[in-house]
Amino acid sequence: MHPRRPDLVLLPVLVLLVVLASSARTGDWPQWHGPTRDGRAAATEPALNALPKELQPEWQIAVGGGHSSPVVAAGRLLYLDEDGRHEVAHLLDAATGRERWRTPFADRFEDEWGAGPRSTPLMDGDRAYVQACSGEFRCLSLADGKVLWGASFEKDFGVKFHGARGAESLVAARRGNNGSPIVDGDAVIVPVGSTNGASLVSFDKSTGQVRWKAGNEDAAYSSPVIATLAGVRQVVYLSADFLSGFERATGRLLWRQPLRTAARRHAATPVVVGDTVAVNSHTLGTLCFRITRSGDAFTVAEAWTNPTLKINLATPVLAEGHLFSQGPDRDYVCVEATTGRLKWSQPGFGQSRRDYASTILVGRNLLVLTEQGTLCLLAANAERYTELGRLQVCGNTWSSPALADGRLFVRDGRQLRCLDLADRH
DSSP states (O other): OOOOOHHHHHHHHHHHHHHHHHHHHTTOBOSTTTTTTSSBOOTTSOOOOOOOSSOOOSEEEEOOSOOOOOEEETTEEEEEEEOSSEEEEEEEETTTOOEEEEEEEEEOOEETTEESOOSOOEEETTEEEEEOTTSEEEEEETTTOOEEEEEEHHHHHOOOOOGGGSOGGGTHHHHOOOOOOEEETTEEEEEEEETTTEEEEEEETTTOOEEEEEOOOOOOSOOOEEEEETTEEEEEEEOSSEEEEEETTTOOEEEEEEOOOSSOOOOSOOEEETTEEEEEETTTEEEEEEEEEETTEEEEEEEEEETTOOOOSOOOEEETTEEEEEOSSSEEEEEETTTOOEEEEEETTTTTOOSOEEEEEETTEEEEEETTSEEEEEEOOSSSOOEEEEEEOSSSOOOOOEEETTEEEEEOSSEEEEEEOSOOO
């Protein structure tokens, strides 16, 4: 009888570890705008072809104020709110809503738009990254909520937070630091907004050491994305005055396009379509720019513009070559991504408000949560508006939901709910 080969003995163990690692990632929604930061649900998400006629929450809990969105990873849910004195991070068991820990991490901020955090947190491995309206940034242990390292936009980078009493042009320094961080390998990239060479800052995600600083621009309310444009992976960011691309490893500026407005309040995240980047503004409309490269030199040129499509707060989602989004006139719109041509508009979609709806692409359908807390299921149909279902699931909200393993986590100004949308029979 021959002795068993060590590599054959280890093989089943390795396979098991791979399966477990993969299952931990299945259906996660760990950051702003989803697993790939483009509003697309994970490919492993159950198909969603209809909404139930009635839907009772699997669980719901009371929460404090804030417009921050929940995030989910490996069966854990992280959300931010305020408790009357502080901005607070909470970790829950996603299946039951049971709280594991809570960590206050900054003083409470409030203006006429409400109180509490507005930036969406980020879960990565055994750590979480949270950001306060005032520009206090923290790395927390997911095991117990302890602060592992932190940074202050004001103390470390000279960004004075003025709050609601500041001038409108002070953008994030007035209304709160809303842009959400992004992880890139062993770095976490944060929209700090310093005009002293630190518009974006890349930190070592384990230690908090600054890897690089780039830009001299105020932050608006947009979040950076990582994308490949003209064959080069880069950080794409919409600040208060510019749309720019930065080299990932060094922060070197690759290209820049001025997008100046009086209020300087760009809120939407850039949408990458091939070698183009689309952005929307309440002042400029929706614009798309093509990025090309010759050697080390990059060129940015307008691909198209639709000045009437003044989408204010919502970020469009790309599906089948078209951009789907809450429109500027209490409508929902479909726009051809290569030309900017409006394919259709559904009037009355925004009811009494018109600024916001969040959109998630699930397979070939769109899950849309309106400001009024109405959940709609739409076909991603470029030819006509096609509604497949509609439910009232929460109160008024500017928070985007998180979709993980068929469960939708929605948050309004008073409650956080878990809704099971999957057909598990």
